[in-house]
């Protein structure tokens with residue numbers, strides 16, 4: 255991404271961003287509400303053209319419908335479909351064939367391959383409304399892996415999951431990413447669940463972006479510049495807290511339907 259600017263609803267959400275993500279990296283995408291995490295993913299998918307600058311994905315100019323890019327959109331609703339898990343995954347085969355029954359042996363093999371990758375073969379016969387949020391996330395991940403993408407974009411897959419299930423999803427994505435040697439951009443509103451898996455972190459804020467190792471990006475000076483306000487970073491027993499005026503900005507910033515909304519003091523909530 256070179257000097258890329260993304261404008262949404264008349265506002266410049268990302269302003270002249272330069273980024274190089276390496277093949278095979280697991281990158282955590284963080285930043286406050288509205289910082290542009292989803293916008294960045296839509297740009298990489300070719301769904302939103304940059305107003306200025308250039309975006310290349312896997313060595314070629316970005317284009318919509320690139321089969322080498324898998325996407326798991328942000329889902330806040332847990333509305334169950336009257337489908338088995340296996341049919342739900344199969345329904346996403348080929349994109350344009352969404353909703354049609356799958357019939358070919360190749361299709362069936364592909365569905366079984368992705369179910370196995372996410373350890374979901376035993377739950378794929380159950381209807382979606384009998385699955386937990388974490389189990390449904392595994393099926394959404396399976397959908398995103400259809401067609402063997404080399405780049406996987408996961409938009410806030412931890413929303414609505416409790417800490418143990420969030421940890422399990424991160425561990426699963428890391429395992430799949432390493433087994434397949436693919437690149438992952440994983441957005442989240444809290445850094446800590448991602449720490450065991452991250453190669454680098456991309457922090458968005460104030461139209462800007464910083465990409466680098468956690469200990470170089472998650473610092474008071476870097477985040478203060480991105481937030482445009484004094485930010486303090488605390489390290490407590492292996493966890494990292496991003497604080498603004500004694501308030502944990504990561505835990506407090508996602509309130510609303512389907513979001514955890516916890517304004518308790520950071521260290522107490524650790």
Ligand SMILES: Nc1ncnc2c1ncn2[C@@H]1O[C@H](COP(=O)(O)OP(=O)(O)OP(=O)(O)O)[C@@H](O)[C@H]1O
Pocket residue numbers: 262263264267285286287288289290291292293294443
């Ligand atoms: N369709 C739209 N029309 C107008 N503004 C939009 C639209 N979609 C997004 N925006 C705005 O663009 C900005 C970036 O949104 P985006 O969804 O990329 O942020 P985000 O970092 O993913 O936020 P969140 O953490 O809340 O998911 C926000 O200010 C948002 O209100």
